[in-house]
Each structure stands twice: as C-alpha cells, then as structure tokens.
Amino acid sequence: MAFLTGLDRRPWPGNVRELRNVAERFVLGLEDVGEHGDADGLLTLEEQIDRVERSIILDGLSAQEGRVGATADALGISRKTLYLKMRKHGIATRGEDGDVT
Known part of the structure; x- marks a missing residue:
C-alpha cells in the first residue's frame, strides 16, 4: 500500500x-x-549494487544464523572479504558473548 x-x-x-x-x-x-x-x-549503478550486496549479505547471515564463516562459504567469498563488506555496509557482527559489535 x-x-x-x-x-x-x-x-x-x-x-x-x-x-x-x-x-x-x-x-x-x-x-x-x-x-x-x-x-x-x-539511483546510481553503484548505489543499486551496494543495496543489492547489503541485502544478499543480510540474507546470508540470517540463513546461517549469524555465523560469518558459514555465510562466507555459502556466498563463495573469504571470511576477510565478508568482514570488509559488512564494515562497508554497516552490518554489525556478534561477539563470542552474543553481543552485537
């Protein structure tokens, strides 16, 4: 609506x-x-690509219950690359105690 x-x-x-x-x-x-x-x-091409990339990462993290290593494997990228992309898009990670960092 x-x-x-x-x-x-x-x-x-x-x-x-x-x-x-x-x-x-x-x-x-x-x-x-x-x-x-x-x-x-x-939107510029770069803005559109960024939105799609962010959405894919969030969906991947959700599907893998927040596990970065498993998400990186599922997306076919290294853990380091995923962390860099998460930082770029302002996506927080969970620490060992479960707190969002």
Missing part, C-alpha cells in the same frame, strides 16, 4: 518508462518509492 501512496505523491511528467523502472525496482526491493536518487529520481 505504501507503494501506491508513494506513486501518488511523486510527480509524473508523463514518462511511462520512468514509472515502469520505478515499479520494477520496487518489486526487486531496490527502491522505496519515496526515495530519490539524482535529479531524475534514479
């Missing part, structure tokens, strides 16, 4: 292609309709 509300609030200068792109990106989880990127309302 928020999607429809966002569509109603956003100015549409008659550009059907832009509307289609926004709808596709929303369905893929890449954009909340209320968000805007550049002047055309588009």
